[in-house]
Amino acid sequence: MIDEFDDALALANGPQPTAPRDPAPAAPAPRPAPPVQAAHIAPDWDTARATAHRAVRPLAPRRLPLDLALGHTLAAPLTALTDLPAFDTSAMDGWAVAGPGPWRLADDGPGALAGRPAARPLTDGEAVPIATGARVPEGATAVLRAERGTSAGRRLTGPNPQPGADIRPRGQECRTGTELLPARTPLTPVTLGLAAAAGYDQLPVRPRPRAEVLILGDELLFRGLPHDGRIRDALGPMTGPWLTALGAQVMVTRRLGDDAEALYEAMSTTRADLLVTTGSTAAGPMDHLRAVLDRLGARLLISGVAVRPGHPMLLAELPDGRPLVGLPGNPLAAVSGLLTLAQPLLRALGDRPAPAEAEAALTDAVRGHPRDTRLVPVAAPEPGLVRPLSYAGPAMLRGIAAASALAVIPPGGAEAGAPVRLLDLPDA
Structure with missing residues (x-):
């Protein structure tokens, strides 16, 4: 579904390419809504994120x-x-020395090597060659670095190192039982x-929550150029990797078209911890998602969120308790759904702490929706500042592809210089 208000705001924030739209079809006659489509008041953006986080428990360890x-x-x-370390170790190549020099070399062998048993104990005035990471022999008081000592025959000379110099003592990093x-x-x-x-x-x-992605819509092409009213699928290549970046283990991405029976079968048999669908969240003639959810006996937790783009997103609980996130079919609206509903769900399933929130000041004013939060792609020209980007309509990815974050714009908009919250975007 194309959001006219979002498109108008995107145009106001920068030059946008536009295409003529077909006239809107006549509204169908009213009909009784199935239970899963019962009227819901769309929660605000923060409430929706909190609801998604509370909707699931962490996966079993x-x-x-x-x-x-x-x-x-x-x-x-x-x-x-x-x-850690488990024994006194040398921090440098050189000689383990006992007391002040000059020193006599204890033997003609290779000395103390990493991964070998400790060399024999030293007495005052003795030294032994030692390698980085090797166990320091008993009686040694310091390590003399290789570049500071000179050996001739069985004699070693050099400046007296401070007691304990270049020795990592046992337990320096931690003791057994330390958290x-x-x-x-x-x-x-x-x-x-x-x-x-x-x-x-x-x-x-x-464990990383297992996710399954179902791509819906007969209008989608999966290769080649758009033709005959069909468009390329942008969500299939994007949604799985985005879920992976949010902490999921994506099992499969399946392309189902507008086949209600195939959707019912996929939702009935999934083994994923989280099911994510793209498209079909509205009430068009080929939008089967809500009817299939009703047929399954799913419980609708969120039916729309007061956020632009992406307000038709939904969250449902399948009969076995598994969550389903329904993303709108427009690409930037789907990104909004991922960050609004999928991200907090995955954080709860994986028992991950919430990331620290970042803020920055706007370089330019951003128009707002009178009632809804807006998520706007922004770039950071310098630390502490963000600049709103053009091409930010719900069907566009050009703006967010160049963005460093999404700015959370409150209802009513924000003036230049106003601080706004930022949502980080995955970089891998």
């Missing part, structure tokens, strides 16, 4: 090996299973490295 845990969320605090990361921490490459160093082979995690 499971244990995964470290090489499969990337992108999941810790289900319990990460506590150290060992001291290193709290529960709900997303697992990144760095946190997985920390877990491995702390002694873990597996981790208790909240």
